[in-house]
Amino acid sequence: MINSIKQEQARKSQELQNQLSQCNNALENSEELLEFATRSLDIKEPEEFSKAARQIKDRVTMASAFRLSLKPKVSDNMTHLMVDFSQERQILQTLKFLPVPKAPEIDPVECLVADNAVTVAWRMPEEDNKIDHFILEYRKTNFDGLPRVKDERCWEIIDNIKGTEYTLSGLKFDSKYMNFRVRACNKAVAGEYSDPVTLETKALNFSLDNSSSHLNLRVEDTCVEWDPTGGKSQESKSKGKENKGRSGTPSPKRTSTGSRPPAGRGSRDRFTGESYTVLGDTAIESGQHYWEVKAQKDCKSYSVGVAYKTLGKFDQLGKTNTSWCIHVNNWLQNTFAAKHNNKVKSLDVAVPERIGVFCDFDGGQLSFYDANSKQLLYSFKTKFTQPVLPGFMVWCGGLSLNTGMQVPSAVRTLQKSENGMTGSASSLNNITQ
Missing domain, CATH: 2.60.120.920 (SPRY domain)
Known part of the structure; x- marks a missing residue:
């Protein structure tokens, strides 16, 4: 396509250049004829004047300037070089783009927390057979209700869920609650998140008390x-600390009262x-x-x-x-x-x-x-x-x-x-x- 345009440009430029050269030649001839006619006005002899008049008539009749067209021989119309996209346009108009999936709805009644596992169930607000998979996200929290901005943990992600239910097993319930949200995805795009749901995950969490344990x-x-x-x-x-702090004469306060080991x-x-x-x-x-x-x-x-x-x-x-x-x-x-x-x-x-x-x-x-x-x-x-x-x-x-x-x-x-x-x-x- 580019080569065709360049060739067309070169051809038209050459034609315009030739036309311009012809016009320049005609202009020069016209100027000479005009100059000759001006000089003829000074001739006194009738015969010489008649002879000059006939020459002027013949030269005017034969002058190329009167046969040339001042309209350019080429135009700037490039329509014959335009690409026809009508077929492609028709194909594009027949395409049906996938819509953005709507946000799912988590059903708290169907959700279950048992045996350190959480089953989350959800549904779409309306049937959508274009859904490819779902993405479930969760995080632990100690706050009931809506998620808070401060002191919140990052969302954990579970991708490529094919059904409308998922069970997380083997969890350690080291927080009072867990937040859950889900989004639907088709082949093109992911939709909005569902409203987050908070489920209670209360369990006994404790550590060992090192402060009161046996020294062994x-x-x-x-x-x-x-x-x-x-x-x-x-x-x-302990003995090293006592030796460092021991003096030659025992303190009366230390000898008069008994000592008690530090409490844990x-x-x-x-x-x-x-x-x-x-x-x-x-x-x-x-x-x-x-x-x-x-x-x-x-x-x-x-x-x-x-x-x-x-x-x-x-x-x-x-x-x-x-x-x-x-x-x-x-x-x-x-x-x-x-x-x-x-x-x-x-x-x-x-x-x-x-x-x-x-x-x-x-x-x-x-x-x-x-x-x-x-x-x-x-x-x-x-x-x-x-x-x-x-x-x-x-x-x-x-x-x-x-x-x-x-x-x-x-x-x-x-x-x-x-x-x-x-x-x-x-x-x-x-x-x-």
Whole structure:
């Protein structure tokens, strides 16, 4: 196309140049004729004047200027070089572009929160068979209602959802609520987000209280491990500080009054002696709660249960009337037993890989399960008169906790049937250690 235009331009330019040259020649001839006619006016002889007149007539008759056209031989019309888009225009006019999908509507009634999983269901306001997939976004929050601007976490994205329902499983409920929103997408574009919906995801979240744990325990958030050098290193640090501050003459104030070890969180003393214990940092005062514990494979001895805040610093779990636990001993001989108030009930079941702990504070029930199979291991029936704390004892090994869990549906079902059973706590009262 460009070559054709250039060739056309060159042709027309040449024609115009030729026409311009002809006009210039005609103009020169006309000027000469005019000059000759002017000189002829000065001729006095009649014969000479007549002769000049005939010459002028002949030259005018033969002059090219009177035969030339001043209209350009070429025009600026380029219509013959225009591209015909009529066929393409017709094709474009027949195209049907996909409209932007409308925002879906999340149905809170159809949404379900159970077993640390959230099922979100939604629908389109009107049928749209052009929808290709959906995008679900969620984030955790501690605020009810509409999402807030400040202190909000980023949205997590789940793309390419083909249906109008999606289940997020294996979640840790470490916030009170979760926000959800969804948008529809076709092959061309994504639509607007739905109105956000807030679902409650309440569960017991706690960490281990390092400030009151035994010095021979190395505690980190939800993990505890036996450390035989912990007490010695702490003791050497304390002695070093005392030696630095000791003078030749003892202070009367220090000799006259007794000293008390610094209190940990909640103004309680650190566990000591053979009470290799650590408690949770969150008290249970009402409701039903669940958490899981996993022991290291080479752990020699450990206990899992609950205790009142008043558990003494020398007290071991299960040996007082303020604590309840199940105890696993892999040292010298293997034993698996439930303990309370210094009484023991041997359990004729295999020690599971993970132990699930269910505490119904209002119902006065503490049950232990195989976390994998949800088999009931043992259950205490009592009446809690004070808030209880999750309690753990470990010797030569370590424990890891899984918190932020809802009470599993299987456990709730087992609780209904278990409540019809009798003798769990009373049988323990009849058995001595």
